[in-house]
Amino acid sequence: MTDTRGTSFLSDVVAIVGRSHVLTDPDAMAGHLTDWTGRWTGAADAVIRPCTTDEVAAVVAACAAHDVAICVQGGNTGLVGGSVPPIEHAGRRPLVVLSTVRMTDIDEVDTRGRCVGVQAGATIEQIDSRAAEHGLRFPVDLASRDSATAGGVVATNAGGVRMIRHGNTRRQVLGIEAVRADGQVLRRWTSLVKDNVGYDIPGLLAGSEGTLAIVTRVLFRLVAPPVSTIVTVAAVRHVEDCFALIDAMTERGLAVEAAEIMTDAGVELVHEHGVRRPVAAHAPFYTLVEVSGTGDVEAVVIDVLDEADVVDAVLEPGPARDLWAARERHTETIARSSTTPVVKLDVSVPIRALPEALVELAAIADLVDHPCRPILFGHVGDGNIHVNLLDVPEPRAEELTGRVFGIVAANGGSISAEHGIGRAKVAWTHLGRSEVDLATMRAIKAALDPAGRLNPGVLFG
Ligand SMILES: Cc1cc2nc3c(=O)[nH]c(=O)nc-3n(C[C@H](O)[C@H](O)[C@H](O)COP(=O)(O)OP(=O)(O)OC[C@H]3O[C@@H](n4cnc5c(N)ncnc54)[C@H](O)[C@@H]3O)c2cc1C
Structure with a gap:
């Protein structure tokens, strides 16, 4: 990759991150060019793996100088094709994948402020484990926790299984550090819960799918874990019965930590792949509800189940990983089947x-x-x-x-x-947003990335 001025882009980025972190060998790049679903595959001139914010900024500046597009990649567990480059990019403007795989540092937990600063490539599991060492919990949790990264959950504004209790990822972001398309570092980093100086930039970057800036560090809110939890799986005839159960738990003073739904086809499929059926009876739907509270939570749940219209039910004290497996193994089993x-x-x-x-x-x-x-x-x-x-x-x-x-x-x-929208849903955004709304989003994109260098083809096509 040599530009019109004769300087080599690749030698510039090798000088920034080191030769071993600029991958150009097709075999070495392959894992970065296909997404988790196997449905989205792309092409790139190189995969670049910086390890600090300064390195990201220098790589982005080199991309700007040589007019190279960037596909930003975290754990590559996204399910809408946003984490891999487009295939049609081959032969057009050069494009590199910028992977945050080496950016895994986690700061000391601020126990009084209940927050922690992390690099973008730290995984959800790593962040939660660090929080747990201090008796706290990272409020975002999802079945891809071993690979999904801080940058990825912010960029997709991930929901996950604790969303019903703590809200989506955007609500957990207190501060952010990100590299703009021109290579400048934008830093909004404060643990203040009240701070109304202008636009909510961390909130804007949450859900921006790598189209506005590259997230390099995040200051996340942490929460206290519940004292005592009970997980129940109930087989029910109607969806309404799931909601009746959730309502009954809430009316009895329990906090709902998670509320999931599965169908008989899904539970059977996961069972065929080695996961124990949570309940023996078959029913059209199964709901997994995790609740917390003080006192004898188990006795309250048993009371609620006795009065509820359920076909069969089982309960265990949390974390009840076995019961959760029936729900969490769905994505992976479906992909294999x-x-x-x-x-x-x-x-x-x-x-x-x-x-x-x-x-x-x-x-x-x-x-x-x-x-x-x-x-x-x-x-x-x-x-x-x-x-x-x-x-x-x-x-x-x-x-x-x-x-x-x-x-x-x-x-x-x-x-x-x-x-998110990624590449998979671009053609249908008009179903969820008005023309004026879409035009406003395009204006923001144009302001922050006028050359359209960040994640081309994602969100806007
Ligand atoms: C088994 C399984 C279960 C899942 N469960 C859930 C779930 O419950 N809830 C949920 O919301 N999602 C879920 N997902 C989807 C996925 O895990 C999330 O979207 C997650 O947030 C992606 O994180 P990642 O690090 O893998 O990001 P990637 O897949 O690498 O990237 C996703 C998007 O974020 C952008 N991006 C990544 N890092 C950065 C960065 N540092 N700066 C800017 N942009 C960046 C990418 O360009 C891309 O557009 C699941 C996926 C799997 C495989």
Whole structure:
């Protein structure tokens, strides 16, 4: 890669990060060019692995000087194709993947302020373990915790299983450090809970999917873990029964830490892949509810279950990893069970519309004349359903996506609950945002990245 002035971009970045952290060998780059789903594959001229904010800034400045585009990558667990470069970029403007894999430092936990500063490449598991050493917890949790990174959860504004209790990732961000497209370092770093000087830049970068700046460090809020938790899985006939159970727990003074939904098809599939069925009885739906409280939480949960309309139920004191496995192994098992890359659509609908929307989404296979095996699960307490369509021939994926989003839009829902838009959903953003809204987002993008160098093809196409 030599530009019009004859200087080599690659030798510039080698000088910044060292030769061993500029990958150009196709085998070494391969893992960075396909996303977790296997559905999105791209091409890049190099993968660059800086380890400090200064190195990121210098790499971005070199990219600006040589007009090289950048695809930002954390743990590469994103499910909408945003973490890998576009394939069609090959032959156009040069593009590199900037991986945060080496940026894993975690500062000392501030126990009084209940916060911790981390580098963008620290994983959710690493951050939570560090918090746990001080009797605290990182409030964002998701099944990809071993690989998903601080930068990734901020950039996607991840939800996850604790969202019902603590809110999404944006709510956990107290401060941020990020490198702008021109190489300047933007730092808004304060543990103040009251600080209203102008625009909420950390809030803006949360959910920006690497299109506005590269997050290099984050100051995260931490929370106290619950004293005592009980996890229950109940087999139920109707979606409404899940909500009745959640309501009953809340009315009895328990705090709902997580509220998930699975279907019989999903629980059976995971069971076939070696996970114990949480309950022996079969029912159309299963809800996993984790609650916390003081006193005899278990006795209260047993009372609630006795009075509830459930087919069968089981409960265990938290963390009840066995019970959680039935829910958490869905994503991975589904990916392994489909004959084609899974069409994964993460949607939300208002709670009142959820029962009807679920029936319509589960019946999607009846509307098409090609293979399609739907498996639905998700964070029911947030109205968030992961629609997974297995065995779909790739040429029919787009049409099917349109049908699912049609159902979601008709029910007043969102085409992206927590995974973002990435490359997968660009064609449908008009279903969730007005023209003026989209134009405002484009104006922000143009202001911060006028040359369109950061994550081309993500969010805006
Ligand atoms: C088994 C499994 C379970 C999951 N469960 C959930 C869940 O419950 N809730 C949920 O929300 N998601 C879930 N996900 C999706 C995924 O884990 C999240 O989207 C996560 O936030 C991605 O983090 P990452 O570090 O892997 O980011 P990547 O996949 O590497 O990147 C995701 C996006 O963020 C951008 N990005 C990454 N790092 C940076 C950075 N430092 N600066 C700027 N932009 C950056 C990328 O360019 C890309 O657009 C799950 C995925 C899997 C595989």
